Amino acid sequence: MKDWIAKLTIYTVLLCNLLFGTNNAIAEVLSDYVRPFNDLPGFENVVIAEHTDKEQEHRKEDFRRFREILKDTDKLEGLFTLYHNRDSGEIYWEIQPEQLNKNYLCTVTLESGVGESGIYSGLPLQDFLFYFQRVNYHLHFVVRNVKFRAQPGEPEGRSLARSFSDSVLYALEIASIDPYTKSILIKLDDLLMQDFPGLTSLLKYFLQADYHLEAKKSYFGDVNSFPFNLEIDSIYNFSSPEGAYLVTLPDSRALTLKVHYSFSQLPENNGYIPRVADDRVGYFITAFQDFSHNHDREPFVRYIHRWHLEPSDSSAPLSPPKKPIVFWIENAVPFEYRDAIREGVLMWNKAFEKAGFQNAIEVRQMPDDADWQPADVRYNTIRWFNSLDAGFARGPARVNPLTGEILDADIIVDANMVRSIQQEYRALMGTNSLFMDESFSQEGKNLCQAFGEKYKVDRNVSIPVPDSEFCYGVESSNQAAMGALVLSLLQNTTPSSDEMKKYVHQYLRSLIAHEVGHTLGLRHNFHGSTMLAPQELNNTEITHTKGLVGSVMDYLPVNLAPVGVEQGDYFPAIIGPYDEWAIVYGYKPHPHLTTEAIAPETEKPFLEEIALASPQPELSYATDEDIWNINPLANVWDMSNDVLLYSKWQMDNARMMWQQLEKHYPLKGESYSDLRVLFNRVLKYYFRNASLLTQYIGGQYFWRHHADSDTRPSFVPVSLEQQRQVLTTLQENVFAEDAFSFSAQLLNQLAPSRWQHWGNYIPVSRLDYPIHERILHFQSGILRSLLNSDRLHRLRDIEFKSLPGEALSMPELFDTLQKGIWTEVFGSSQSKPISSIRRSLQREHLNILLEMVLRTSDVPEDSRTLAWYELRQLRKAIDTSLKQQNDDLDIYTLAHLEETSDRITKALNAELHSK
Incomplete structure (x- = not known):
């Protein structure tokens, strides 16, 4: 009963103070009356401060200004309260004192685009954590730094703010402050009628043109405030004096983009337990450095991205979720x-x-x-x-x-x-x-x-x-x-x-x-x-x-x-x-844990038991960073x-x-x-x-396993038999x-x-x-892939790590390719005409070897000497073929072979220069 009397009294005092103001004498009486209730939970700080007459006038003036701004506005209540002036179109955003320095999530989506060149509707633009901070008579819009953390109350946390900065994106002028509730008003235009999502740089990158935001042509669309989120549409108009090459627009000197903003409240105390990541199971992750545990070998903490699913019946083996x-x-x-x-x-x-x-x-x-x-x-x-x-x-x-x-x-x-x-x-x-x-x-x-x-x-x-x-x-x-x-x-x-x-x-x-x-x-x-x-x-x-x-x-x-x-x-x-x-x-x-006060690390044994199945072939995992031409x-x-x-x-x-x-x-x-x-x-x-x-070729099977779960080595080279089979297949289907x-x-x-x-x-x-160009385009791509620097370095390393005769050597690769591509001079004692498709391929093979010898490509030194050796063998075979030429050889073939021999001679006799 005492609580209700206190509430009624305090609300009455505050209402009178709001409507009529208080002089010092009244303030003193009211403060004396309210002070006994300060010991009750929730009322510790309810004390009416004393003010001079001058200060009181300032408060009244501030309150009149606050009410004047909100006059003739429609009020949208929700997570944040907005006020929309029907006549001027201005929108004011109210931030309560308890909403300062509190984390919120901002997500930005491109709602309409131009339909080409990367500017498409529905694309996500940004999402980040932010908070409002009052600094004098400005309100800072600050992006929270979430990369470095420490446990609350631990000494390490005191140094983080000094060591790693948040990002103050905007300092917004405060339109007005309610002197009694301390609510802050800012103009929504000041925040969102500028290039908040960075569209100017995005347009420059994609369209290769300088577009500028036209504030006078831009405006707000739908604005809605809900209990847990604020949804705002901004329609931005951009212009460029010269425009860009855009065929979807009637005039590329001007374009309109609609951007949707969601400012939402982060879930708090909802029972969600972050789940630690495992590199054997492919999840996107949130990673941060935890300075509370400097003794750990791994400085990063990694949580997987997942939805908050809770079974409606935790005792049942199969249960619908509380919230699907x-x-x-x-x-x-x-x-x-x-x-x-x-x-x-x-x-x-x-x-x-x-x-x-x-x-x-x-x-x-x-x-x-x-x-x-x-x-x-x-x-x-x-x-x-x-x-x-x-x-x-x-x-x-x-x-x-x-x-x-x-x-x-x-x-x-x-x-x-x-x-x-x-x-x-x-x-x-x-x-x-x-x-x-x-x-x-x-x-x-x-x-x-x-x-x-x-x-x-x-x-x-x-x-x-x-x-x-x-x-x-x-x-x-x-x-x-x-x-x-x-x-x-x-x-x-x-x-x-x-x-x-x-x-x-x-x-x-x-x-x-x-x-x-x-x-x-x-x-x-x-x-x-x-x-x-x-x-x-x-x-x-x-x-x-x-x-x-x-x-x-x-x-x-x-x-x-x-x-x-x-x-x-x-x-x-x-x-x-x-x-x-x-x-x-x-x-x-986790079958035996409840959500109360559980540290994510508590689940590690339970999760390790699941991850132990990773060596099963059908559970093999390789993601974006694993596909660099090796497996x-x-x-x-x-x-x-x-x-x-x-x-x-x-x-x-x-x-x-x-x-x-x-x-x-x-x-x-x-x-x-x-x-x-x-x-x-x-x-x-x-x-x-x-x-x-x-x-x-030079391939290695790679597994993401841990020492306790699998005895296989992390890398196992492709067998020599398979690699030889691949070279034969490529010769028959690409180079023949x-x-x-x-x-x-x-x-x-x-x-x-x-x-x-x-x-x-x-x-x-x-x-x-252009049939010749098309075929050579692909043949050259495959041939250069087989002889590129990464593959040659890998072949050399695999040969070093293998027993003799178990690995494909670089000499075998070079020799197999050369004899397959130049079969007309290596494969028969009888010379024969060389087709135009083959001549193009042979010139490309010659160019690759010459680039190695003349040091215009970055390959292992052993590869250069092998290229030098193969060129000598090729010249010898060509010269032999030319001596055995007969009337069946056409001028194309003769010119091709003689020029090839001449190029080899000049390259081998040239002084070698490093890059």
Whole structure:
């Protein structure tokens, strides 16, 4: 009863003070009356201060100013209170005293883009922890430094603030302060009507033009404040005097971008326990240095990213979660794709059942009349957007940077990912693609660099190795279009057939499953495609029970059955064993612990027991940093545990498609440019599979295991027998004289597109098909990959670490390649004409050896001496052939051989200079 009397009294005092002010005499009486209640919990500091008359007038004036600002405004109450002036359009943001110096999460999303060149709707821009700090008459917007921490109350914590700085992004002028409640008002324009997300630099990077924010043309859209989050749309207008080369805009000198901001409260005391990471299981992580434990060998603490799932019945082996993970399918997704998307999301419930959760994930459809936006931090959405040139999907998640708890996730899918499949098998995006013909453009590389941590290109193979979801999406679309082409050429499937609809359904379902895996915290697993033997890939009794792959987190090609084998699933129908095991590691609750006062380290023995299963072959794990041309089973766009056999099958498929192209394309009434695009696609597919074989040369199988769980060495070299087999296969399918044979009729039908307009770029190049340049482009890539510096260094090291006769030596590699490429001078006592395709390849091989000898390439010194030796042997063989020449040799061949001999002589006699 005493508490209620105290509350009533204090509220009455404060109300009087607010409405009428207090003079010193009244203040003294009220303070004396309130002071006895100060000992009650929650009322310790309720004392009315004494003020002079002058101070009291200032307080009244401040309060009048505060009320004047809020006059004629609409009040939006929630996590933060906003005031919107209906006449002026000004919006004020109120920050309560208890909201100062408190952590909040800011997430920024690009809600509308321009549809090309990297500026696409739905892209996440930023997410970080921030707090408000009052400094005199300014309010600082500060980004919290979460990289260094110490336990509360420990001495180490006192030095952290002095040692590592937070980032003060803005010092905002305070519009007014309520003198009684101490609430602070700032103008929302001061914070968000400037380039808060850094769009100016983003536009400069992507569009190569200087765009500037036009404040007078910019404004706020929807603004909503909810109990746990504040949602704001800012519409920014940018201008550039010269504009940029953008075909999607009516006038590129001006463009509009809509940005969505979510300012949300971090979960506190919700029972979430951070879970420590293990390098054998692939999760994204939150890492920080903990200065509280200087005695530890490892200075970093690493927590995996995961959702907060709690069983509703902790005693049951299988229980629904208290709060499931809910994904909403955006109402912009076409009707025909919604079922595939739903299935792709729900595929993961099988894994969560292994972790003890029933129906952990739910899928709901966003209503057409929904009163919320997909970027709202309260909703996890699967979004659909259109672009001219993107062709990618992404699955980012927003995470509490203090604990690793996933708070929100939004998957975005470009319509181009599936559109190309249904356009009568034309190549992805046709002639307006970033990836013109088979080359990977600079624009594409820039986009990959922006969307991923790094973009790795094996320059020797000349085939991009993607390291981001953007690049994954582009090649994934290429793979999907390739499968559709197989349906057309080898199975006579029409675009509207049930088989084609089934194919598109399988592809989109697998694509969504991959992206959902990212939103659950999982990283890529490029070992995931190697679970089954090649002969098992099309056996649905196996693939529908065990899985087509060990993990859908790999970059998976379309599974094309070899000629004569009944086709199975094109893409995985279920997630793999690794996916289930990884979810168990991340989400299975500890059976004997409650959430009260548990340190994450307490779970380590429980988690170690799960991770001990990692040596099982189907649980093998290799992620982005593991695929640097070393492990032939940790690769992108490969399939099966025998990539050598798989690649040979796919090259055979490509040959069959070339034959069918000549018979069946172009379709009646169609342009011959379609035939050219399809021919390019098959040629690229052929060489991509050939390039997979180069991983075996100097290759080493690599495992992420711990000493207690596995006795295998971390690195095991590929057997000498396999490496020799690969060299033979490459000779027969890439370097041999008869490796490529196309009819003149087919080559003379490869006409380019003649439509020249926006969105349909025609490169300034030859109109006829440059067959020599195309083939040499790929042959050179593979040859230079086999002889690149990294591989040669690795071969030398492997030979040193192996027993005699167990490793492929550099002399054997050099000699095998030379004799295979120059069979016309090494393989027979009878000289014969050398074809134009072979002459181009031989010149490229000669150039590589000369670069080594003349020190214009960085290779081991042993490689230089071997190149010198091989050149001498080659000159000797050429000179011998020329002496034995007969009338069958043409002038091309004679000139080629004589010039080659002359170049070798001059190079060997030249003075060697270092770089």
